[in-house]
Amino acid sequence: MLKTKKTVGDTTWFSQDRFGMFIHWGLYSLPARHEWIRQYEEISDEDYEKYFRHFDPDLYEPELWAQAAAKAGMKYFVVTTKHHEGFCLWDSKHTDYKATNAPVGRDLLRPMVDAFRKNGLRTGFYHSLIDWHHPDFVIDDMHSQRNHPDRAKMNEGRDQKRYAEYLHNQVRELLTEFGKVDILWFDFSYPPGKCGRDMKWIGKGCDDWQSEKLLKMVRELAPNIILNDRLDLSEGWDVITPEQYQPMSWVRINGEPVVWEACQTFSGAWGYHRDESSWKSIDQLVQMLVDSVSKGGNLLLNVGPTGRGEFDARALDRLEGMGRWMKYHSRSIYGCTQAPEGFEAPQDCRYTYNPETKRLYVHVFAWPFVHLHLKGLAGKVEYAQLLNDASEIKMEASEWFINQMNEQTGGRMKDTLTLTLPVQKPDVTVPVIELFLK
Ligand code: GLC
Numbered sequence: 001m002l003k004t005k006k007t008v009g010d011t012t013w014f015s016q017d018r019f020g021m022f023i024h025w026g027l028y029s030l031p032a033r034h035e036w037i038r039q040y041e042e043i044s045d046e047d048y049e050k051y052f053r054h055f056d057p058d059l060y061e062p063e064l065w066a067q068a069a070a071k072a073g074m075k076y077f078v079v080t081t082k083h084h085e086g087f088c089l090w091d092s093k094h095t096d097y098k099a100t101n102a103p104v105g106r107d108l109l110r111p112m113v114d115a116f117r118k119n120g121l122r123t124g125f126y127h128s129l130i131d132w133h134h135p136d137f138v139i140d141d142m143h144s145q146r147n148h149p150d151r152a153k154m155n156e157g158r159d160q161k162r163y164a165e166y167l168h169n170q171v172r173e174l175l176t177e178f179g180k181v182d183i184l185w186f187d188f189s190y191p192p193g194k195c196g197r198d199m200k201w202i203g204k205g206c207d208d209w210q211s212e213k214l215l216k217m218v219r220e221l222a223p224n225i226i227l228n229d230r231l232d233l234s235e236g237w238d239v240i241t242p243e244q245y246q247p248m249s250w251v252r253i254n255g256e257p258v259v260w261e262a263c264q265t266f267s268g269a270w271g272y273h274r275d276e277s278s279w280k281s282i283d284q285l286v287q288m289l290v291d292s293v294s295k296g297g298n299l300l301l302n303v304g305p306t307g308r309g310e311f312d313a314r315a316l317d318r319l320e321g322m323g324r325w326m327k328y329h330s331r332s333i334y335g336c337t338q339a340p341e342g343f344e345a346p347q348d349c350r351y352t353y354n355p356e357t358k359r360l361y362v363h364v365f366a367w368p369f370v371h372l373h374l375k376g377l378a379g380k381v382e383y384a385q386l387l388n389d390a391s392e393i394k395m396e397a398s399e400w401f402i403n404q405m406n407e408q409t410g411g412r413m414k415d416t417l418t419l420t421l422p423v424q425k426p427d428v429t430v431p432v433i434e435l436f437l438k
Pocket of ligand 1: 024035036187188243263270
């Protein structure tokens, strides 16, 4: 199997579990038009206050959230403890800008962690490095007040070092007050001049977060925690996090395969977006999960709960659809990874492989007519079945057919195993053929 770059954090369970839930929830759930709304519309502190004054998710029941995630087949969750807006879901002693002071009047994070753990999911905390509310966060070219005529004056007295101290203090709280945290997901660095633009870009990176010091503290408090790659440090991260695209192959850094996780949304926003309509189908979402595992990666799929504290009907529909597929096909995901060298999946298919059970899974994205030709697998498969109903898939094709194929392909059928499939596609989102290798 492909050897990946050594990690400091414990990624063993992570690379087995493969599938997690991202949760983006905060004041931005009320404007309900993207979690960056404050930045997009350059909303001032005063104007944004109305969302704080009205944040009262009275229907919030984290047990329902955890059950929906577990039923979808998700094995871990990562929740925004604080997003770029600066609002904190937990009762942090370092700020008043938190759920306990909003109308909801209680810590929202602790019951969530308890509920997800009770339903068997591991815990991950997303924490924004960016904070458009904090009085010491120096206004830069990304800030919600970046175009304010008094930007320079507003920056007077702001002390980025004091903000970094606040950042570190809150991370300490998160790592010491909620039991074992399995993943820490910082977001994100935008160092000066590294945004691919020729203009002078006043951004923030490792010096502004004091990332080296933060990394040291994280490793002291939670040595085995999985740390993502957004602190603007070339080392110290455990997982690479491609976002809103599917990598073409196993992600490599400096040519070395790494542990990676694609983070994706159901629609076009991370936070609840009422009017955004580019919702992915269940087919697409299942294919993205399979595609990630077929390339040795994970999928972290995001839900943006509403300002009432619920997953909306569109999100529940997708989660239930993925759960229906995972009920029959999870063993082609859990414990699986990229197929061994030389096993090249046919067109419109993805392979996943379980090295423990030595089973190869053929995920068929487009159901072919009758035959499926598996290059390099002749003589290597002991038995084949459809995973959804364990019905046998015949492996032999007639002599006549093989000769025909060889004639037509100039002998390219050598080492090819031909499967004979039912004409009709099985009634599942993505049919999977389980091959028991010899
Ligand atoms: C981007 C977005 C941020 C979101 C994150 C999730 O950084 O700016 O809103 O939380 O992606 O990976």
